Amino acid sequence: MxxxxxxxxxxxxxxxxxxxxxxxxxxxxxxxxxxxxxxxxxxxxxxVPNPPIEHVRAHPEAYRSPCAVDASGYAGVSNLISPSRDLGVTIPVRVYHPDPMKHGAGPYPVHLNFHGGGFVLGDLTTEAALCLSMREAGVAVVDVDYRLCPETTWGKCIQDGWDVLKWVRESATALRINPASISIGGVSAGGHISLVLQHMARDAGIPLKLCMASVTPATAGLSYKYYTDSPFPSFHEFHRGPVLPWERIKYFGRLCMPPETLPALRKMWPDWWFAPLHAPDWSNLCDTFIRTAEVDPLRDEGEAYALKLVAGGNKVTVKRYLGCPHTFMYIDAMKRKHEYDRDAIAALRAAHGLC
Incomplete structure (x- = not known):
């Protein structure tokens, strides 16, 4: 009570x-x-907890995160375009440079951020407050507006992330960043993208300083028929929680991986893209900071991923934020949100040798 x-x-x-x-x-x-x-x-x-996607797209202001802000006019913030492998497609990015009066003129370490939103929601306003906070570490932050479902086939989001990662490395001089000091991270769906990119970067010989993934889905939960398909206790315990209940997960799943298209999707992409927890090789991955929320159905998936990293001999830091639901880091009224921000700054400074 x-x-x-x-x-x-x-x-x-x-x-x-x-x-x-x-x-x-x-x-x-x-x-x-x-x-x-x-x-x-x-x-x-x-x-109408899960409205038709047409309504969502027609009224984006009604579905933005609590911390959404248009930072495009802020000092040190610039809107740029990354190329895509797909003909006629470009990927919008927003670059947050740190204050040169505090951190010098660069080149800066760089952190790529992938926003949350179930692969369906989100844009360059969604996590602007988080990006503004992270640049206080003395790193440039590149926020990535990857393509969303259902307008784009699931999996293109991961390709977009990879294309931006390569573009950042190739554009180091223009971006005033150090291509030898790159980290990646994201919240929820963005964390999932980060986990996949962590393995892809290792396989491609691209060194990363850190993967910082939060409240991250690490299994193929969007394709479950019932919440009881999950092997993780937190998925069962909080399937009717106040944030990200099972009905919401099913909603995202129907838009990303409709049952009728799932067989074709599984032929398009490696199986472990759907479930990073099932990645085939856990050796020689970059340092990782996994953050989970206690009252989150995805809590145990993120922590299971961390254990796989430990078993593979990698350096891992795990923190569970007690009392917090999914995407608590979007709620400015929570002290835990500000703790989360401080933790991100500290982790980025340590990873990039800025301490």
Whole structure:
């Protein structure tokens, strides 16, 4: 039972076994969000938790992350275009250079960021606040606007990430970055992309300083028929959690990997792209920082990936943020979010030798 007046009334919205596990800051944020929704729609409205994709694309402002911001006009921020292997396609990126008064004129180490959103949602505003924070480490941050499903076939997101990684290395002088000091990372779907790129970079002989993946799906969960298909306890325990419940995962899965197209998709891409936990070779991978959230169905997948890295002889740091749901790092009202930001800065500074 939540006793704080600020969280009154949410007991009916969060299952009894989950409620006491949640951070008080999140509960207060959740309660205030529900109160605003109720004030905006005093009469009961039919809920559409997973709306048609056409509605989502027509009203992007309604589906942006809580920390979304258009940073395109900020000092040190530039909008650029990366080439793609696909004819007629380019990949928008937003580059965040650190303050030269604090960190010198460069060339800077560089970190590639891949946003979350279930491979369906997100753009260059989604994690701008995180990118602005990470550049305080003294690194340039390249935020990647990879192609989304269902407009683009799943798997092209990973190819886009790879194409941008190569472009960054080839454009080091123009970008004022050090091509010998590159790290990658992302949240949720973006973390999944990062894990795949970690293996691809090793295979291609491209050295990375760090892979920093957060609340990362490491199995083929988007193609599950039922949540009980998962072998991980957290997937079962939190399948009706307040953030990323099973119904939401199924929604993303239907848009990314519809059952009728899944056989064809599996012929297009390596099987382990769908489930990085099943990658064939775990040797000689770059240092990795895996961050999980305690009250997240994907928690155990990320931690299982970390154990595979350990077994392969790699250097791994793992941190579980207690009381936090999926994508808590988007919620500015949470102290844990600011802890997450500090941890990212510290990890980037250590990885790139800036300490």
């Amino acid at each position: 939540v006793e704080s007046e600020s969280t009154e009334g949410i007991e009916a919205l969060i299952e009894e076994h989950i409620l006491p596990k949640l951070d008080p800051d999140f509960l207060a944020y959740f309660a205030s969000t529900q109160a605003r929704l109720k004030a905006a729609q005093p009469q009961p409205q039919p809920t």
